[in-house]
Amino acid sequence: MTRISVGDASLTNILARQGADLRGQVQRAAQEVATGKHADIGKVMRGDVAPLLAVDASLARLAAYKTNTTDAAFQTAAQQSAIAGLSQLAAGITTTLMASRDFPTPAQVNATAADARGRLASVVGLINTQASGRAVFSGVATDTLPLSGAEDLLVALETAAAGSTTAGQVEAAVNGWFADPLGFGAFYQGDASLSAAPIAPGEAADLSTTAMDPAIRDTLAGFAMAALIDRGTLAGNAEERARLAQIAGQTLHRTEDARITLAARIGTVEAQIETARTRNAAEETSLGILRSDIGSADPYEAATRLENVRAQLESLYLVTARVSRLSLTEYLR
Structure with missing residues (x-):
């Protein structure tokens, strides 16, 4: 051998x-x-990793949706808070302004106008609200505040209403300026509305509200008309000044429904976002368990x-x- x-x-x-x-x-x-x-997952799955890749792709997509829902929730919550603030500021002075013509002395009209001027500054601050460093009413220009200061706004309106001798003329000038693309449209420093944000498969959240929304614009007009009185508009004509204060109050009263409608619209989007967030979280948990099971060793x-x-x-x-x-x-x- x-x-x-x-x-x-x-x-x-x-x-x-x-x-x-x-x-x-x-x-x-x-x-x-x-x-x-x-x-070695590939060896365990005998080279067929398609199911694992499908799970990973779904998890990546859900991660993107999670980022979108978080951002959208911040945006809508900040907008909702700002709209609520506008309504509170309006509610605190509307009735007083509407009763201005019944005031016994011009001094009371002047005091109410001064109050309106201070509230206008607060209104502008609310419209310039930022969430996580992003302006929520500026559309796609999130790095830019939608409005400059309240005093700049009043200066522009004074120019528009120059030469007006009656409350009706001032009202027409103010409303015309707010409706004019070269007036408030040029004063607005934001940009076009944000596109709808995808928050779930086949579902997107409407984030289109900007400072150009009629409810916000008309509320500004109401406060601005009253604030102009405090800057000397119609000086020397106590009756027309009281009349302008009354018109301002009527404008704020008239815009109440628009603010409520806007708040309801934003609230609907908030509910949609929260529902999508809950659904996405449940799906992410299920896929995470499946992903863990696929890769788990005995x-x-x-x-x-x-x-x-x-x-x-x-x-x-x-x-x-x-x-x-x-x-x-x-x-x-």
Whole structure:
């Protein structure tokens, strides 16, 4: 019988390769025991990773929707708060303004006008509301406040109403300026409305409200007419000044329904966003569980494999140690 032997160099290479392979198996098994995840998903799925890629794509899409819903929720909440503030400011002075013609002295009209001027500054501040550093009523120009100061607004209106001698003329001039693209349209520093934001598959949130919305614009007009009195408009004509204050109050009263409608519209979008957010979160949780199941390793099987491979590696080390000690003297013994 012919005996085939392996040379020392060849044997050393064989043992080295086996050692490297076993060490790799130990490392992979130890990783699976520690993480509970397969070290080689592709091998486990026999190369068919399409289901895993589909789950990962869905999770990535949900992550994008999560960002959109968060941003949209901030936007609408800030808008809703600002609209509520406008209504509160209007409610605090509307009745007083409407009763201006019944005031016994011009001083009371003047005091009410001064109050309106202060409220106008607050109104402009609310319209310039920012959420997370973004102006919420500026449309796509989120880095720009929609309006400059209240005093700038009044200066522009004074120019538009120059030469007016009656409350009706001032009212017409103010309303004309707010309706004019070269008036309030040019004063508005924002841009076109934001596009609808995708918040779920086949669903988008309407974020189109800007400072150009009629409810906001007309509310500004009402406060501005009263504030102009405090800047000296129709000076010397107490009756027309009282009449202008009354018109301002009527304007604010007339815009109440528009503000309520606007708030309701934004509230509907808020509810839509919250519903989409809840639905997306539930889907994300389900997909996360599925993704975890696909990549999960059996901890008992991985631990058993780790011990077996360790035992093989230890045996290989013993063989390698004995081979490395071989010499002619040892062989002759």
